[in-house]
Amino acid sequence: xxxxxxxxxxxxxAQRAGFVVLGAFLVxxxxxxxxxxxxxxxxxxxxxxSVETKGGLHLHHLVWxxxxxxxxGFLNFALEPEGVWLYVLAALFGVGAGLTLDEFALxxxxxxxxxxxxxxxxxxxxxxxxxLGGLIVLGLAPxxxxxxxxxxxxxxxxxAIDLALCILTILKGKPLLGLTGxxxxxxxxxGSLRLASPSSPWARWRYAPDGxxxxxxxxxxxxxxxxRRRIRDAIAGAPSEAANS
Numbered sequence: 001x002x003x004x005x006x007x008x009x010x011x012x013x014a015q016r017a018g019f020v021v022l023g024a025f026l027v028x029x030x031x032x033x034x035x036x037x038x039x040x041x042x043x044x045x046x047x048x049x050s051v052e053t054k055g056g057l058h059l060h061h062l063v064w065x066x067x068x069x070x071x072x073g074f075l076n077f078a079l080e081p082e083g084v085w086l087y088v089l090a091a092l093f094g095v096g097a098g099l100t101l102d103e104f105a106l107x108x109x110x111x112x113x114x115x116x117x118x119x120x121x122x123x124x125x126x127x128x129x130x131x132l133g134g135l136i137v138l139g140l141a142p143x144x145x146x147x148x149x150x151x152x153x154x155x156x157x158x159x160a161i162d163l164a165l166c167i168l169t170i171l172k173g174k175p176l177l178g179l180t181g182x183x184x185x186x187x188x189x190x191g192s193l194r195l196a197s198p199s200s201p202w203a204r205w206r207y208a209p210d211g212x213x214x215x216x217x218x219x220x221x222x223x224x225x226x227x228r229r230r231i232r233d234a235i236a237g238a239p240s241e242a243a244n245s
Contacts, residue, residue, distance in 0.1 A: 013082070017090040018137045022130065024094025025101075029126050032061050032102050036114070037237045060112075062103040068096025101126050115240040123236040132179060140183040158185075165192045173197025197221050 010016050038047040051059045072092035075081075081089060104125035105113050113119045162185045169191035170178035181188020196202040198217040207214040 013086060015137060015139065017086050018133070020087045020090040021094040021097070022133045022137055024091040025098045025133070026130060028095040028098030029102050032099055033236055036102075040115070040237065040240075060103055060106065061099045062106055065096045065099030065102075068092050069100060072096060097129070098126075101129055115237070117239050119239065120232060120236070123232055128176065128179065131176065132183075135180070135183040161185075162188060165189055168192040168202075171196075171200060172202045173200025195220060 010019055035047070038044050039049050072089045076086075076089045076093070079085075102122055103114065104122040105119045106122075108121060109118055114122070162181065165185065165188040166178045166181045169181055169188045172191065172194070173196055174191045174194075177187055177191035181191060195213070195217050196207070198207075198214060198221055203214065203217055207217065
């Protein structure tokens, strides 16, 4: 599969446009998150800071992201551009997506929780979007439906098994692995066989609260959550205690 992907990587204009969207999305997210961290640091006074109206209203970068998404999306549908303009609109769409998803938590909570624990959902949304976007750009199809030569019965059976594994993986508290398994079935197979997260539905249904499996799960996922927290803090910034109180 890897040889096939590398041989035809970015052959089609649509795939190249998707690559531009993904690249612009990641760059804009890293830029705006870095900007927010610089604004947060009181020792850095040279950074321009956030945008406010004359009346003191703070304009979240979510607003600029939505405007870019609407504008670039409309122009792409209306003009159906080719060549360089296709990639320009793709870049604008990616930038808008990065600015918007960086404040995904604001969509959910309808309040400014950027530097609170609830704000971590923005980083999670960016990771999910980048992962799924990357898999699509690589040319992977959901449930490997790109194999048109397969018999219908075999194809339905493969999709059903893969879907069941994906659902099981998600029920075990591993949504990222479950979504990845839609494109790469081996990932969902591994996720479905491994120990479930202690807070997952599967653990509540299948693990005794004081049993060995639950104890092992808590011990294992305490290390995993700690590692994830350090990665999130390094990229997105640590939550503020004031925001959580």
